[in-house]
Amino acid sequence: MPLDISDIGKEVLNTHYAVRGPIVARAKELERQGRKIIYCNIGNPQALGQKPLSYVRQVLALAQWPELLTLAPEAFPADALARAKEILDKSGFGLGAYSDSKGVPFVREAVAAFIRSRDTDSSCAVASDPEHIYLTDGASKAVQAVLRLLIAGPQDGIMTPIPQYPLYSATITLYGGRQVGYFLDEASGWSLSKAMLEKAYLSAQEKGIRVRAICVINPGNPTGSVLSRDNIAMVIQFAKEHGLSILADEVYQENIYRPEDRFVSFARVLTELGEKVLSLFSFHSCSKGYLGECGQRGGYVEARNVSPEVLAQLTKLQSVSLCANLTGQVLVYLMVRPPHAGEASRETFLRERTAILGELGERARLLAEGLSKIPGISCQPVAGAMYAFPCIRLPQGRTDEDYCMALLEATGICVVPGMGFGQEEGTAHFRTTILPPREQMEEVVDKIKDFHASWI
Numbered sequence: 001m002p003l004d005i006s007d008i009g010k011e012v013l014n015t016h017y018a019v020r021g022p023i024v025a026r027a028k029e030l031e032r033q034g035r036k037i038i039y040c041n042i043g044n045p046q047a048l049g050q051k052p053l054s055y056v057r058q059v060l061a062l063a064q065w066p067e068l069l070t071l072a073p074e075a076f077p078a079d080a081l082a083r084a085k086e087i088l089d090k091s092g093f094g095l096g097a098y099s100d101s102k103g104v105p106f107v108r109e110a111v112a113a114f115i116r117s118r119d120t121d122s123s124c125a126v127a128s129d130p131e132h133i134y135l136t137d138g139a140s141k142a143v144q145a146v147l148r149l150l151i152a153g154p155q156d157g158i159m160t161p162i163p164q165y166p167l168y169s170a171t172i173t174l175y176g177g178r179q180v181g182y183f184l185d186e187a188s189g190w191s192l193s194k195a196m197l198e199k200a201y202l203s204a205q206e207k208g209i210r211v212r213a214i215c216v217i218n219p220g221n222p223t224g225s226v227l228s229r230d231n232i233a234m235v236i237q238f239a240k241e242h243g244l245s246i247l248a249d250e251v252y253q254e255n256i257y258r259p260e261d262r263f264v265s266f267a268r269v270l271t272e273l274g275e276k277v278l279s280l281f282s283f284h285s286c287s288k289g290y291l292g293e294c295g296q297r298g299g300y301v302e303a304r305n306v307s308p309e310v311l312a313q314l315t316k317l318q319s320v321s322l323c324a325n326l327t328g329q330v331l332v333y334l335m336v337r338p339p340h341a342g343e344a345s346r347e348t349f350l351r352e353r354t355a356i357l358g359e360l361g362e363r364a365r366l367l368a369e370g371l372s373k374i375p376g377i378s379c380q381p382v383a384g385a386m387y388a389f390p391c392i393r394l395p396q397g398r399t400d401e402d403y404c405m406a407l408l409e410a411t412g413i414c415v416v417p418g419m420g421f422g423q424e425e426g427t428a429h430f431r432t433t434i435l436p437p438r439e440q441m442e443e444v445v446d447k448i449k450d451f452h453a454s455w456i
């Protein structure tokens, strides 16, 4: 007898991942029929025309095919050649061999140096230990590994923001845990308040849930908000009071668009507060920022205040799948060790990075402003990350899923219904990326405007 759906466990059946759900399946079908689709459903920059950084691809090409080092050195800047040689020397066997389960040691050392330099200033020195860093296939696998550690039974709960990125809800369900949602306040730019955290915690306790950890996404997906230092300190205080671990998803740390905002890491604030007990897991990725190398699957997690025994379990989990892919590990290296001042690629690197981030900032502004002007839609500013999460007023009895499907059929624009991320009852939203090129962005806003007027 072939495998039947009734043989599949409820955890798998109950796992949902909205970003690639039925609306995307329908978009693919329409595309096969010849319709032009604008994919605004997923933060996949290079699928929407963003170019990879020259330096990154040059080093990668050399590391993948070392013969190029002698066959065509004239085609590469001197520092790209030197970096590729260094990677080949230090990795031992090149990119075709397994590495340590935690990742190549010199890349982990470079990540630790990056964290120290990013977070240290004259008022506070932040330490980072390469032995507490794990290189993973994208940040997704790191988040999943940490959730696997934390969810020990069906009563274990993980606090996630509402709205949240569905990696969290999906993985918590898959591992048989309980999602404990805390609401972000849309009216104040999706801010995070202690009262909301306490309310969610209390209600989980009343249901008999043992809350193990709180997850924070900063800058926010899907909200586009950027947390202040004080907000981060408040979360740390809250976690401490309740004995929770913290998962700090910081994959959008380079994507901050307004001059008044800046990225402050949880590691930095934890150090400022002198906190030595509370466990913190911080995640970063090569998929976002200005690299946008989603397909190369590079990411890492840094664990702080985690005992050697627990770290050994994390290492064991990583060793079950042997190691993260080596291309992704090299990408992480290039992310944390960009060309330095005086190196040949520095100028091109800076020019390309500035152009990408400048363009993303401009699109973030255009999209949020454009959507806010549509009667029946309100949109908070997109201060960071790669998304807008506008609130839509719908006719009685219609859902945001109906809306997004109808929008796709009418305009070819593929966005994700708010219900896939979670939202306050009685409200409706959709999530769109800020990634379409600028000329297409205007078309997107105009088409949504016409569609909205005709549909409601």
Ligand SMILES: Cc1ncc(COP(=O)(O)O)c(C=O)c1O
Pocket (backbone or CB within 6 Å): 043, 137, 138, 139, 140, 141, 165, 167, 217, 221, 249, 251, 284, 285, 286, 287, 294, 298, 299
């Ligand atoms: C908040 C957040 N965390 C983690 C990820 C996972 O990124 P990756 O696995 O590509 O590194 C994403 C991807 O969109 C994200 O938005």
